[in-house]
Amino acid sequence: MTVNNTVLEEGIMQIPQWWTCPSGYEELQEKAHLVGKNELLPRASISDQQSLYPRESLRKIAEAGFGAVTVPASDDGLEAGFTGFAVLAETFAQYCASSTMCWVMHTAATQTLYAAGNPEQRRRFIPGVLKGEVGGLAFSEPATGSHFWNVVSSAPRHGDGYLLNAHKSFVTSAGEADWYIVCTNSPDSKLDDKLMFLLVHNDQEGLEFFPFNAMGLRGNSSGPMKFNDVFVPTNNRIGTEGGMNYFNDNVIDPLFLLGTAACWTGVAQGALNAAIDSAKKKVHADTGKSVASYQVIRHELAKAQILIDSSRSIVYRVAQGLDQLVKNGEKIGDHLLPVWQAKTHAADIVIQVTNQALQVSGGRGYLTGQVEKFLRDGRAGAVMGPTNEILREWIGRSLIEVPWFE
Template identity: 75%
Template sequence: MSNQLVVDEGIMKIPSWWTCPDGFQELKEQAHELGKSVLLAGSSNSDQNSIYPRESLKAMAEAGFGAVTLPIEYGGLERGFKGFAVLAESFAQYCASSTMCWVMHTAAVHVLFSAGSEEQKNRLVPGVLRGDVGGLAFSEPATGGHFWNLVSSAPRYGNGYLLNADKSFVTSAGEADWYIVCTNYPESTKEDKLMFLLVENGTEGVTHYPFSAMGLRGNSSGPMKFENVFVPSENLVGDEGGMNYYNDNVVDPLFLLGTSACWIGVAQGALNAAIDGAKKKVHADTGSSVTGYQVIRHELAKAQISIDSARNMLIRVAEALDNCKANGKDLSDCLYPLWELKTHSADMVIQVTNQALQVSGGRGYLTGQVEKYLRDGRAGALMGPTNEILREWIGRTLIEVPWFE
C-alpha cells in the first residue's frame, strides 16, 4: 500500500452531489476557476477603495456568463434557474460585490428578454454578450423597502415619456450601460399603473451619486435621479401599465434566488477562510493547531450544517422554478418558498460569518477576508423585501389571510 493511500485512509470525502446538483458540476468548476483567477484578485481592492468591479464583470461575460438564463439562439447559456443559482453561489465565495452586480444584471437582462420587443433584444443583447451591464432602478427613498410602491411617474411627452424619479440603492448606479426604470404611467387605464422604461447611461437628466457603505463596497449601489428625462416610445419595455406581473414573475424570482445564493456563497467563503486559517495557526505552547480543539471543530460543523440547509433550499427552489417554466406555469407560484429561502439565507449568513470570525480569533477581526465576508453578508437581511417584511408575508400565508395589502 502506498503512502498516499495510508494518509487518505479513513478521511471522509464530502459527496459532490451534496454541494452541487447533478449535471452542473462542470459549470460550478468553471465558476470557481474564474473566481480564483479573477474575482478574488480584485475583491480586496474593490472593497477597500470602493472600486466598481468592471474587470471582473467583463471576465464573467467573456467566460459566457453574461446571459446565463437566455436561450442559446440569443447567445445565452440557457442553464435555467438552477444554473444561475450554482453560478451565483460559486462567484460569491470570492467576491460578493461582483456577484451582486452580476445578479442584478442578469435580472435586468431577463426582464428585457421577457417583456421587451424583438427590436430591443436585438439592440441590447449582443452588447450584453460582449460585457455590457444592465441595471434595475426600482426602489425609491419615499417608500423605502416597499419597492413595489412607487411615487414617481412618466406621463406622455411628444413621441415618448417625461420621466421624473428619485431612485435609491441602484446596483451599478452610474456604471451600468443601461437601466430598466420602474415607474408609474399616470394615464394608464389599468389598475396596475407600473411601467418599465429603458434608459441608457449618459442620457441627459440622469445623475448618480456616490455609494459608501459598510459592505458590498464595490457594487456602486447609490441613489440615482432622473430629472425631466425624455424617454422615446421605442424604449418602453412592455405596456403602459400592468407591469407588476413581471415584478412577480421575473424580477422577484431572479432577485430573491440570486441574492440568496450570494449569501450562501459568502457564508461558505467565510467558513472556508476560517478553516484554512485555523488549520495553519499552531499554538507554540500546546503544539496544537486551532482545529485541534474540539470546541472549534464543533463550531465549524454547526456552521457547515447551516450553510448546507440553506443550499438545499436554494437548489430545491431553483428546481421548482425551472419546472414551473417548463410546464408553462407562472413563476409567482414559487414566491412563498422564495420568501423562506431569502429569509433563511440572509439570517444564516449573519450567523455563519460571526462563527467564522470567532473561530479566526483576533486575526479575523483585522481587516481581511473573514472581516469582509461579515460586512458583505450583513446586507442581506436589510435588502427589500427586508426579512421582517418577508416573515410577515410568510406568517400571513400560514394563517390563510391575504399576504399583500
C-alpha cells in the first residue's frame, strides 16, 4: 500500500497527519523538520555541552524564511500567524530546545516592534531580521522575580531621548542579540500606565552582560544584563511614552506563553522519539528481544504519547483561536485563560514525559545524551515566569469569577 509516495506495511497503524499538524500547515511543518534534522540537531549537543549560543542554527532558521514568521507579507514577513508560529516552535524543539527558545523570544520581540512601532522603525529593523539579525526582550528584573510584568527600573527624559538604568535578570540571547526591547518605566509619562519600551542596540555604551550557567537550555545565553546610563534616542522608543501594558497583554504574553508551550511539547516529543528509537534498536543478547518487545515498555511509550498529544491539541487549538481573535478584531488580552492553560499543561507534561523517556532508556538514558539533555531542558518550563503556580492561581481565580490580577 502506498500513501503520499510512502510504502506502508500491512497491519501497521499509521498516525494521521491531521492529528499532528493543523490543516493547511503541513508543508510548513515538513520544512521545519528538514531544518531541524539538517541544521539544529547536529549542533544541539555542542551548544549544550559548550554553552555555545546557537547563532548558526538561528541563521539557518532565518535563511529558511522563518526570521519574521508573524510579520505580514506586505512587509516581507511570512504572515503565518499564531498557528504557524506554534507549528514551527513545536517542530524545532524536537531537535534543539535552546535554538527554539531563542527563536521564540526573537519572534516575540520582532512582533512587538512591528505591532507597537512606527513605519520608520519597521523599515529600519525588519530587513535585518529577514537576513538573520536577532532581537531579544529584556523584561524580568531581580527585584520582582518571575513577576516579569512588574518592573522597578526607569528611564527619565534626557535631551532628545531617555537615560536608561535597569538591571535585568533573565534575558534570552543576552550579549548575543543584535537589539533588545527593554521594558522600563517612564517617570515623565502623564499616563497611569508608566510602562515604556526602549530599543537598545547590542553595541551601545553602558551595557553589561553576565554568564549564563544553568541546568538546561545551556545555549540560550539567558543571563543577566545591566543597562548603565544608556542613552536611547526618542526614535528608538517603541510606541508611546507609557501605556505599553496593552502590548504586554495582546502581543508579548500570547506569543511568549504559546511559544513556550509549543516548545515544551516539542521537547517532550523529541525525548520520546529518542527513547522509542533506543528501545527498538537495543536487543538483549540473553533473550534475543528488543527493549520495545516488552509490554511494560510499550505501555509507558503509549502513556507518554497520549500526554504529548493532549498538550499538542491544546496548543494548536489555542493558536487557531488566537488567529480567529485577530481576524475578528478582538483583543487577545481579554482571552488569555486558554493560553495560561496551554503553557501550564505543556510545562507539566514535559517533566513527566522526559522522566518516562529516561526510564524507558534505562542506564543509557542517564548518560549524557539526547534524552538526558531533553530532560534538563524541559525542566525550565514550570519555573519560567509566569511560573505554573502563578498561572494556576490566575486560572483558579478566573473560574470563581474574581479578578485574576491584583
